Amino acid sequence: MATELGRAARRVGPVHRRAVRPVLQLRRLRVCEPRAGAVEAAAVLAGSGGASWAVALRLEHRRGTWLCTVLDVL
Numbered sequence: 001m002a003t004e005l006g007r008a009a010r011r012v013g014p015v016h017r018r019a020v021r022p023v024l025q026l027r028r029l030r031v032c033e034p035r036a037g038a039v040e041a042a043a044v045l046a047g048s049g050g051a052s053w054a055v056a057l058r059l060e061h062r063r064g065t066w067l068c069t070v071l072d073v074l
């Protein structure tokens with residue numbers, strides 16, 4: 001997963017602090033709670049040059065902490 005995220009970050013390009021528009025833009029975010037102690041979220045991110053990514057994740061509350069059990073980046 002770290003390799004895929006690193007590859008995606010390189011495609012976006014360097015961050016310019018003075019840029020008017022952010023390099024990545026959140027297009028859509030959906031969150032649901034399928035059962036108590038579990039949260040699922042899906043997001044669509046758009047980058048410069050028309051690039052876009054979808055991210056899906058599941059968090060579960062276990063033993064007093066939140067654990068990411070699924071993380072998919074497309």
